[in-house]
Every structure is written in structure tokens, then in C-alpha cells.
Amino acid sequence: MDTSIFREYDIRGVYPTQVNEDVAYTIGRSYGSYIQEKLKRTICGVGRDNRLSSPALSEKLIQGITDSGCNVIDFGLVTTPMYYYACLKSNVIIGVMVTASHNPKDDNGFKFSFDPYGNARGEQVYDFRDYTLEGKFLSGKGEVTEFDPKDYYKSFIKENIEMGDRKLKVVLDCGNGTTSLFAKDIYSQFDNLDITMICDESDATFPNHHPDPAVEANNKMLKDKVLEIGADIGIGFDGDGDRVGVVNEKGEMMFSDMVMLAIIRAINDTVSKREYLYDVKCSKALEDEIIKLGGTPICYRVGNSWTRYAVNKNKYPFGGEYSGHMYFTDRWPGIDSGFYNGLRILEILSKTDKTTSELISGINKYYSTEELKIHVDDDKKFDVVKKVIEYVKSKKYNYLDVDGVRVLFDDGWALVRASNTGPNLTIRFEANSELRLAEIQKEFTDLIHNYIH
Numbered sequence: 001m002d003t004s005i006f007r008e009y010d011i012r013g014v015y016p017t018q019v020n021e022d023v024a025y026t027i028g029r030s031y032g033s034y035i036q037e038k039l040k041r042t043i044c045g046v047g048r049d050n051r052l053s054s055p056a057l058s059e060k061l062i063q064g065i066t067d068s069g070c071n072v073i074d075f076g077l078v079t080t081p082m083y084y085y086a087c088l089k090s091n092v093i094i095g096v097m098v099t100a101s102h103n104p105k106d107d108n109g110f111k112f113s114f115d116p117y118g119n120a121r122g123e124q125v126y127d128f129r130d131y132t133l134e135g136k137f138l139s140g141k142g143e144v145t146e147f148d149p150k151d152y153y154k155s156f157i158k159e160n161i162e163m164g165d166r167k168l169k170v171v172l173d174c175g176n177g178t179t180s181l182f183a184k185d186i187y188s189q190f191d192n193l194d195i196t197m198i199c200d201e202s203d204a205t206f207p208n209h210h211p212d213p214a215v216e217a218n219n220k221m222l223k224d225k226v227l228e229i230g231a232d233i234g235i236g237f238d239g240d241g242d243r244v245g246v247v248n249e250k251g252e253m254m255f256s257d258m259v260m261l262a263i264i265r266a267i268n269d270t271v272s273k274r275e276y277l278y279d280v281k282c283s284k285a286l287e288d289e290i291i292k293l294g295g296t297p298i299c300y301r302v303g304n305s306w307t308r309y310a311v312n313k314n315k316y317p318f319g320g321e322y323s324g325h326m327y328f329t330d331r332w333p334g335i336d337s338g339f340y341n342g343l344r345i346l347e348i349l350s351k352t353d354k355t356t357s358e359l360i361s362g363i364n365k366y367y368s369t370e371e372l373k374i375h376v377d378d379d380k381k382f383d384v385v386k387k388v389i390e391y392v393k394s395k396k397y398n399y400l401d402v403d404g405v406r407v408l409f410d411d412g413w414a415l416v417r418a419s420n421t422g423p424n425l426t427i428r429f430e431a432n433s434e435l436r437l438a439e440i441q442k443e444f445t446d447l448i449h450n451y452i453h
Helices: 021-039 054-067 080-089 123-134 150-159 183-187 216-229 256-270 284-292 304-314 338-350 378-394 434-452
Strands: 011-014 043-048 071-077 095-098 107-115 144-146 168-173 193-198 233-237 244-247 275-279 296-300 318-320 326-328 372-375 398-400 405-409 412-418 424-431
Touching: 021 043, 021 054, 021 095, 021 107, 021 123, 043 054, 043 080, 054 071, 054 095, 054 107, 071 080, 080 095, 080 150, 080 338, 107 123, 150 183, 150 338, 168 183, 168 216, 168 338, 183 193, 183 338, 193 216, 216 233, 216 244, 233 338, 244 256, 244 338, 256 275, 256 284, 256 318, 256 326, 256 338, 275 284, 275 304, 284 296, 296 304, 304 318, 304 326, 326 338, 372 434, 378 398, 378 405, 378 412, 378 424, 378 434, 412 434, 424 434
Parallel strands: 043 071, 043 095, 071 144, 168 193, 168 233, 275 296, 275 318
Antiparallel strands: 011 107, 095 107, 233 244, 318 326, 372 424, 398 405, 405 412, 412 424
């Protein structure tokens, strides 16, 4: 087994070279044994996305789990948030989702959990990896039952949205991912929404664009359709449905930190605990706005497993990531659901006469790059980050090291961190002028390239 598939918060690799049916069986056998031995649990949930390899991988995963003597509730073909909900609804709490999220079409993997706060993270993953490699598994004959959460999830979403009277023209882009199977049905529950669907045929070859709405280039079709029909907003989902992207009425991408800002503005007067979590990629404008609202900003590390854990463990009313993961706990169980998060944005719009772009009017102005990636081999990327931290210390710069290094200047910041989902460094820069942005970006980009070459 290629041990590089065990990453910071999931198992992910190329099918069939790194992740295949044999690997799925071994992961299942190990997971079933692990939760019985270490957690004293005898049942778990399993779901799968619409990737071409997911049915075969799910079948072998379930076989492995049951061969350990552990029982399985099979949720079938679902989005990742539907799987999370199904784990709660069926009271199994923990389980395994077969998905590679927004990765390229040939990838696949497993998101798995050991507690109710979120997917395995950090040392939990690595402890499970070591247990798996040791190969001392239990044997038995577990049973499989089936549970389809679709209708329950649809109703649960409807019950937790408080739509206003305003009619909205909405474009939904499913990117041909798993959300294609459910989006129209769920959104059609709301009479005030005039819905136009694009890329809504389930096709895991992703023929139209890569299913990652956090990347602006992937939203061209969504932007074009919003402008073509004069929509109020465009909403896109990633491959397994746990992230959301937004395009405003002008056909402009509204990056997730600005979406979070609009949400926090809307809910701040309705929550008792005004603490909001965001990751190190987010704009300082978000921090500024939280402080302006009398709240407490919590800057945290990147990664769905980490951010979902922190929001749920600390009962923050809302938190999220620049990548489009968002978590409500005010009237929702802290699940990052692209469907639900999109509807919460529509709920805000339905109760105001403001346009989507006006939801973030009056914020402090900064100039930012997009999230940029520099290819660095997995076995070298963390060393490069360490060298950058050494440089930052030698220059006596202020910095935050909760995840890689975010270098803090009076007039901007630089972020350098190792990606947890691929052989890349993730970098982003921001400043209060375009000139200063260029200076900060050049300093750290040149530095990184010197360390690479």
C-alpha cells in the first residue's frame, strides 16, 4: 500500500494505481477492526459519491468492514453532507465516505470519522495508518442494512431555512458532480426561487469544467449564465457537495471570505456567542468586519476536518474556509453542506432589497491575489515551509504559524503553507495597495523559488 495516500484529513490517491479495490478492502477491514477495538463500536455508516470507481470501491470497503465483524448501514449514492446527516439520523455517528471531493476525475479516496465532531484529522489519520499497516485485523461476519437519507435530508433542509418574500432568479451549477442528482429537487422546495440549472447531469468525467467552485476559472459557465438571464445570483457546488461558490449579479466571483462576511453581518444580531472562525487564507477585511460588529475573530488552520472540529467543539455559531466549506451551528448541526449554505445566502437575499454585490458594501479595501499553487513534491514541501519560517524569524517579522506561516505586516500579509491534498505549496498575498501587494508577493515568491531550485 502506498502510504502517501494517508493525508492530513483523509485518504486520497489516483485510481487504480494508489487507491483500488484491494486498498478499499484493507481500509474497510482496518476501519472495522479499529473502531471495535479502540472505540468499542460495532456499527458504522458508508456512503459514496458519483465517481466512476466509487461503486466498486464502496463494495469492497463494506466487505472489508463486515469481514472484521462490524456492521454497516449503507447509505448508497449520496453527497458528503447527506452522508454526514445520515450518520446522525441513523445514530451510527461515525463512518466512511468514498469520495475524492473536488480532485481530478481519476482520483478517489475515503473520508472517515472516529468522533461526532468531524472527519479524522492529523494524528488520528496517522494512528489509523500505522494500525492499518500493522495488519492485525479482527475477523467476523458483520451485517449490512440499507438506509436512503435523501427524503429525510431534503425535509431537514426545508425545516431549517426561513425564506423571505422576495423572488430570486438563481443559477445552480452542479459541475456534473454528485449534487447533480439532488440539487433541483431540494431547491425547488422554495416557491420564491426561479431556478436555472447548468452542468446538472451526473457525469464523473466532469466534461464541462473541474468541480471546484473556489477556483475562478471553473466558474466561467456560471458567470456567463448569470449575465445571460439576468440572475440575482449564481451558486456552484464541488464534486461531493460539501462546498459552495457564489457569483454575484454582475457575473463576478464572490470569494468565500466575502460570502462569510455577508453571512456574519446577517446573523450577528441573532446569536448569543459572537465568535467566528475562518482560515488563514481569508482576507483581513473579514477580521476587520467581525471586530467592527463587536465579535471575536478566530483565525485557524486550513482543512475541513480541522475547521469543522473547531466550530462544533467550541460551539461557534458560524465558521468557514476560503475553499468554500462553511458551518452553521445556530440552527443547523455544524455540517458543511453546499446545498444548505447556498440556501442560507438566498435566505439573506430574500429578506433584503440589496443585490448580492451590495451584501458586502462598505468593507475595508484590500488588494489580494487568488489562492496560488506552486508544485513541490510531497516529500519536500514541508521542508520549504520550515525554511520560509526560518527566514521570517531572521527578518524579525510578525507571523502566525497555526498552519504554515502567515506573515503579518502593518499594510498586508503573506501566506505560505503546504497543501494537504496534493504536491503543492499554497500561497496567497494581500495588501492595502497594489504596489505593496506586488512587493510582498515578489519577496516570498522569489524566496520559495530559491529554496526549490
